[in-house]
Amino acid sequence: MKKFFLLFLVTSLSFAQVDRVEPPFWWNDMEHSDVQIMFYGKNIAENQVSVSNGIIIKGIQKTENPNYVFVTIDTKNTTAQDLVFTFKNKNKSFTQNYSLKSRKENSKFRKSFDSSDMIYLLMPDRFANGNPNNDSHPSVIEKADRTKIDGRYGGDIDGMIKNLDYIKDLGATTLWPTPLCEDNDERGSYHTYGQSDVYKIDPRFGTNEDYVKLSNELHNRDMKLIMDYVTNHWSYNHWMMKDMPTYDWFHQFPGFKQTNFKTTTHSDTNASETDKNLATSGWFVKSMPDLNQKNPLVLNYLIQNAIWWIEYANLDGFRVDTYPYTDKESIALWTKAVTDEYPNFNIAAEAWLYSHAQISYWQKDSKIAAIQSYNSYCPTVMDFMLQTILEKGVLKEEKQNWNEGVTKFYDTFSNDFLYPNINNMFVFAENHDTQRINFVYPKFDDYKITMALIATIRGIPQLYYGSEIGMTGSKNVGDGDIRREFPGGWSDHKQNAFTKEGRTAEQEKYHAVTKKLFNWRKNKEVIHSGKTTHYIPENNVYVYFRYNEKESVMVIMNNSVEKQKMNINHFKESIKNNTSGKDVLTDKSFDLKNDIEIEGKSVLILELK
Template sequence: MKKLLSLLLLISAAAFAQIQKTEPPFWYAGMKNPSLQLMFYGENIGQYVVSVSNDVTITDVTRTGNPNYIFVTIDTKNISKSTTLTFSFSEKRKTVFTKKYEIRDREKNSALRKGFDASDAIYLIMPDRFANGNPSNDNTDNTAEKMDRSKPSGRHGGDIKGIIDHLDYIQSTGATTVWNTPLCEDNDPRGSYHGYAQSDVYNIDPRYGTNEDYLRLSSELHKRNMKLVLDYVTNHWGSEHWMIKDLPTYDWIHQFPGYGQSNYRMTTQYDPYHSETDKKYCVDGWFVKTMPDLNQANPLVLNYLIQNAIWWIEYANLDGFRVDTYSYCDKEGISKWTKAITDEYPYFNIVGEVWMHDQAQMAYWQKDSKIGAIQNYNSYLPSVMDFTLHDAISGVFNEDKASWDKGIIKVYENFVNDFLYPNPNSILVFAENHDTQRISHWYPDLNKYKMAMTLVATIRGIPQLYYGSEIGMTGDKHKGDGDIRHDFPGGWNGDANDAFSPSGRTETQKQYFDFTSKLFNWRKSKTLIHNGKTMQFLPEENVYVYFRYNDSESVMVIINNSDQKKTFGTARFKEGMKDFKTGKDVLAGTDFDITKEISIDAKTSLILELK
């Protein structure tokens, strides 16, 4: 009777301790770093002794103050191919329950995958606002917010299938790479469409589709020789994340206790005179109240984020990350995160959002920065976003009259400071993104849009387009973020205007699209733009001239930011023109004699292939 009672109690305990979550859900054989930390979650699971099959060694077991978690680290160096491990959970030397765990084969040469670079052009999509390919998933039983297109900050129903359905369109713009804002589950009751308050970082939000749909997107892009960039968030999760609701450790997130608002002053990360209080409220403060701030200084958190990132690379065959709010993270922790990924994938690219307004402060965050080295810091981050160029673009084309510090000189001066960057050719350049004013709000004039896009397409770095810019979509951030994130016309059944189709575009949309498409499709094959050298000349009378060149080719770019037609002599540009006599306008097909002088209309640009 006593034995029977003990057995019943054991069975009862096992029932309560059945594993609710295992993360990562599976792993891969042959990783450079053989250490794998598994998180098992279940009622009182921490009370059990854990063992594993297949002669695999457990190198560490961590139990936390929360008995519902146990972290088990194994050594996978002897696992060279796919297999299934069995984890046994025991009490008093008796196995109470077991858990099968799959180790999969990696894709051949996975570690050598090549990330996006300056030969690419990135097309940034906010999936909820792009196209609704599958109306049946607009609302789901297990997510809180329901579709309501009447609300600027509501969910509108765009999804992964909508992106897949329009890959031919995206490719026709000249883009080679797709960056989607986060697609993982965001179960906030309001404003969940942007995806940055994730509630499950191993599963795609069901309103976008399934994990399998995301794999299909990756596959369809690669069939077209295009690339996929995942928007990764290291700084915070959403308050609806299941782990936030049952924290593994008190310091899994930064607590004050509970919520503390960030002061957003990223300069405190390297200010030699900073107060610890100010730095703490930047790094540890929450971005907003619904986004608890992750503690990357906690080794369990850091390892969880590293493994989650690597899992997505392997699982979805990714070509890069864009990392949200990179410089808000614990800088030592985010450096370790970045190095762990680039150690595993030496040719993978990661671009960090470092929203600063000073080149030295941005250059601090790029890999091997001499500025960072002053403080013995290396982020290992291959790429940063050129926000100072964005700052210049946001106003310069409305400055018709040049002065010492007004007009196109602002663009020239931006590149003067490139000596601060370890690798300026790996910087992401853009006129706008999902957090800024729409460029067509600044410049409702098509000619000014053309000047801005000419600049983005021909300078050093990796150009990024924002969905809808290529058809002149507008938006005013002062009216709220929803206004700069309108639905793409034609992405929903019943839309009056289908801008995905050439025949469905308005005349204005056609003018924007035809220019953008021709420009960026031309750029695709121009290696001297991808990795050539730059020579720029001081602007005169608001006219800016620069050359992109290599040993055999040269392109002359002219931007007339004046409101007057300009004619200027070319002798001054002999260094850049070398012995070339003519230039062919790559957009209009017109030939120019460049031996004496060039005329250019007001508020226009020229790209001349020299011959």
């Protein structure tokens, strides 16, 4: 009898187990009111499910895996409350608590990032180590090892928080850290794009509560937080890979087959279906299984996860990794669901393509995509055309001809008509996946010209951490080399570049020009939303005006090594009745009645009076 009782007790305990509930909680008064809760546990689908407090269950979906059950409840017109789900099978039952929380005031209409912002991009593992005690953690495989170029170094959320004043002082208004959710890969996990749990911050960065603290600390400084979100793939060590909800939760060939990386097949009217399918269904690499967004359960899971993080961490925007690598109809549904929930929420798509038309295809209300009756609903795209020109060395082309030198800038901006919202463009010289701009251009003069361009053209400027002190690195050495430690971020560093006293004279030169440019830009509506008029370059000098009804800024960019004289009458239509211009960088005034001389390899940003 005793043996039977013990066996019954063990069976009951096993029966009662719920290992995961996702989303872990929800909110009342949400646009997404039909919340689909995933319950995971041994043979959980064998049970009947009910819920307390008169909440309506709108659907119960089971899959071929009995360890999952997806329960959809109607939370419309409900109050914040604690619910109890009951799982019953014959004479045995168990319960699971679930909370509906109150939303933050005016959460739906939160303000997001826009062209008035400057975004500071950093890789958390390589920026600053604020808490050495979490450098390694027993729950994840890879431990800290700063001797490896692609090892984990220990940077974390605490490190970011401790240096927010430095970032703000530089002129940044918005922080974009690369992904922070758990990445349990055996190696190279520091970049965190192969996530193993999308509801949990990686313990080597901190906790979910630490992430909320980062958001609060930014908001206390009138700054914003962008989450780097990945819709296309997870990690091979994601917990679902060990026990898939459905066989087609991930794309199977069966198993692994690499993408052909040809996302132009989305719009290519001549593309074969075979190539189209491989572009979006193939895996990036073996360690990153490709999510099947065509599966309604997967798509809804991603929608709810995105909304959950926005509401929970009070986020101000998303940057979405590898946006065109997903099924294009599904990613449009995901984007629309998020922006329906938060109408002012900005999402930036990483559409890494090499033509203006192809990039424009992915911006909301694109006339090019409309030809195929498609709308991504994604407000912002990244200007990879400009970044490519810079990375390929346009500023090294000191002689101008029809298609070399600063003519390339003129030509790229002449395609602005293709974009439905030209102010919603990420403009950047580099990021965590490209060559360091200070590697491409080792000379300070080229950096100054580059930053002047990024700070004054249309769009949303983004700066990559460390460039403002001259940090360099080469992808030829390895990705880890373009993601070096920020000097002063670790206790054993010999210098602290977070402080003026700790910077070398050369580092301070870079920092000073960056700080001056982006702090000036903060309050310049003419740059945030003004129009542009540019002039065909002559003698490798590019001139453009940013203007609105109130003011005008003239930018003169001399990429020639020789001093150049500008015939001021050539620009009379843009100068109009203004008689002088004051340079933002030097405070020097110029008489616009006379021709302007500009030194070789230099830039003038003239506020016209």
